[in-house]
Amino acid sequence: MxxxxxxxxxxxxxxxxxxxxxxxxxxxxxxxxxxxxxxxxxxxxxxxxxxxxxxxxxxxxxxxxxxxxxxxxxxxxxxxxxxxxxxxxxxxxxxxxxxxxxxxxxxxxxxxxxxRIAAAFHELDHGNDFANAEFSAQRRDGRWLLSGRKEIVTNLRRADAVVLYARTGEAVGSRSHSQFLVARDDLPAAGVRDLPRFLSSGMRGVQLGAMAFTDCPIPADSLLGAEGQGMESALRAYQITRSITPAVTVGPLDTALRAALGFALDRRLYGGVAADIPYVRSVIARAYADLLAIDAFSAVVLRALHLSPTIALYAPAAKYLTSRIALDAFEELRSVLGAQGYLRQGPYAIFQKMARDIAPATFAHISRAGCLVMILPHLPRLARRAWLQGSPAAEELFDLEGELPPLNPARLTVGVPPADGLMGTLAEIGGRDSDGGAVSRFATRFLDELRSLRDECAGLPPRDITISAAPEAFALADRYTVLLAAASVLAVWDQAGARYGDAELIGVLDRLAGRLGGRSVLTTAERESTEDKLFAAAAQHCLDRRLFDLTARRVPGEGRQP
CATH class of the missing domain: 1.10.540 (Butyryl-Coa Dehydrogenase, subunit A; domain 1)
Known part of the structure; x- marks a missing residue:
């Protein structure tokens, strides 16, 4: 299956x-x-x-x-x-x-x-600040007593078991919380009550529940792992889930792009169809490039779980950047559909549902700001010791059709990354002799950006690698995620040979470079030509009922939608 x-x-x-x-x-x-x-x-x-x-x-x-x-x-x-x-x-x-x-x-x-098993980590008063979570578990008479509230938890009322994150110590720091696995049947009715469901504008069908616990006893063997290891266990597990989530967002974006493209090909106005309008073609082309960028970057991060499990930064970097790319792409596609992008009925109504559902998916589990906070502390050390002098990542990391060893969660680490192979790969590709073509120019552009980023990150003061960092420091972390994506894209296409299109590569690199600002790498004529090719490729995928991602796999149905 x-x-x-x-x-x-x-x-x-x-x-x-x-x-x-x-x-x-x-x-x-x-x-x-x-x-x-x-x-x-x-x-x-x-x-x-x-x-x-x-x-x-x-x-x-x-x-x-x-x-x-x-x-x-x-x-x-x-x-x-x-x-x-x-x-x-x-x-x-x-x-x-x-x-x-x-x-x-x-x-x-x-x-x-x-x-079903629910993950009951969230408390409204603390959000993703798990270090300050107040829900408590106290030892008493050979068992644990739970007290407090868990809120906005998917499937909490419907779950057969729950993984609970609770404070088990009063000391400040990462050793004060633990995790527990509890069967719903082991929760006595006198100690727990279900609270009303939370309703949401996106993910409206998802059951977001809440529970209030009052000295609720659970068996002593409910503890997951060692006491006080809850935060470390969560961070290790989150490397997997935060790596998978960015790859998953390609699905809703594929549907949204297909709906917008179908509308552009069907909608008649000004003596033709909407797809004849240069602006519409450009938006479709750019959204297609954005989808490919998410696909390539997230695919590399997923492979890194297996091949480079000591690099914990790639997961939050992918979660941050792909969220931004996806939300921006949805907003631009909405401009193609106009009023149809808001209607909850009719042939294109699926777009507004996907747009509403993608929004909570991009910040759930960890916010974009939270991702940058995880990245910031490591940038000065990596800038001084790894970038521009470290080894490139192994080629197998970028062979998306290559085999992988089984994932071993025990190998995942949560400490300081010892290296940064993606930046090594970017330095290696950017340092090749330029042939003057667009791809070579982009590689040089990204290498120049890496040099600049190294100098700025190496000099970050201690106050700017914490939650209290200045906005300029957060901007450095943002630029770092773009360079990780650029390195992934360049290396994936490099490994694939002729498997993926040149126009697609140039379009993706152009979109990523645009997120860094500065002078355009492409001339106006080059960008127009690239976007024309991207639009034509996207339209053909739609007509052929193929996915827009790098697999280009056929999907069920005859012909294109509406």
Whole structure:
């Protein structure tokens, strides 16, 4: 079972009679409900097996495979993707990384029987500031007593088990919190009560729940890992989930781009169709390039989980930058659809749902500012010791069709990265002899940016590598994420040979360079030519019913949508 099989089971999304098509997805969204037929299909597909390591009876071995399967689901309905898919995965990764053998086996059995596990980390008063979370667990009479509230937790009311993050010590620092795995049946009614569901403008079908605990007893063996290791366990697990999330966002963007392109090809005005207007063609071309940028960057980060597990910065960098790219692309595509981009009915109504659903997906789990805060402390050291003098990453990191060893969460680290292979790769490619072509000019441009970034980051004062950093310091972290993406894109195309198009490469590099500001690398004529080719390629993908990502895989249905 894989992404193609799931696509076949979901069927043609534009078929109004398909109970799993966009019409049914939109109807469920209007009711603020999960698509029941979709959940039933995912039960039959045993989606949860994708979250369980093979040694415990599941199908999880490669992060990129899981991302492709989840991307397929999110392309159809992000509510199913989060509410059925990633929510249980986010919770279970903590069990695979920190749980004992019995806890892992119990979690695997629950998931393989189509059960749900919720990740109850969030508290409204503290958001993603887990170091100050107040929900507490206290030892008493050979068991733990839970007190406090957990809020805005996906599937909390529907879950069969919960991974809880709780304060177990009063000292300030990262050793004051722990994680617990608790079966819902082990929570006595007198100690816990469900609070009203939170309603949201995006992900309207997802059940966002809350619970209030009052001296609620749980078994002593509920502790996940060692006491006080909750933060470290979470950071290790989050490397996996924060690497997968950026790759998944390609799904909703694919659907949005397909809807906008279909509209541009169908909409008649000014004696032709909207797609004849240069501005419309440019927006479509740029959104297509943005999607490819997210795909290439996130694919490299996913492979790094397997091949470079000591580099913890790439996950928050990808989460930050791909979120920005996706949101910007959605906003630009909305300008093509005009009023149709807001309507909740009609042939293009799926666009507004995808636009609403992608917004919370880009900040959930960690905000973009939070990602930069994770990156900042490491920039001075990397600038002085790694950039422009470190070795490039191994070539296998960029071979997206290459084999990977099974993912081993125990190898993931949360400390200072010892190297930065992507910046080494950027230095190596940028230092090659230039042939004067557009790609060579872009490589030189990015290398020059790396030199400038090195000088600025090496001199950052201590106050500018903390949460209290000046805006200019955050801007340096932003530029770093763009250079990571540029290095990934250059190396992926370099490894692929003629597999991916030259116009696509130039378009992606142009979009990334635009995020750095400064003088354009392309002439006006070069950009117009590149965007014409990108629009033509995107239109052909749409007509051929192929994905816009680097796989260009065919999807169900005959001809293009509406």
């Amino acid at each position: 894989g992404a193609e099989e799931l696509d076949a089971l979901l069927g043609d999304p534009w078929d109004a009679e398909n109970p799993l098509g966009y019409a049914a997805v939109l109807d469920a969204d209007e009711r603020h409900e999960m698509l029941a037929e979709g959940e039933q299909l995912l039960d039959r597909f045993c989606m949860n097996a994708e979250f369980v390591p093979v040694e415990y009876g599941g199908r999880f071995t490669r992060a990129d495979r899981l991302a492709q399967i989840q991307r397929t689901l999110w392309r159809r309905d992000p509510c199913l993707g989060l509410g059925y898919g990633l929510s249980s995965f986010i919770a279970s990764v903590n069990i695979w990384t920190s749980g004992d053998e019995d806890q892992r086996r119990r979690a695997a059995e629950l998931l393989l029987n189509n059960g």
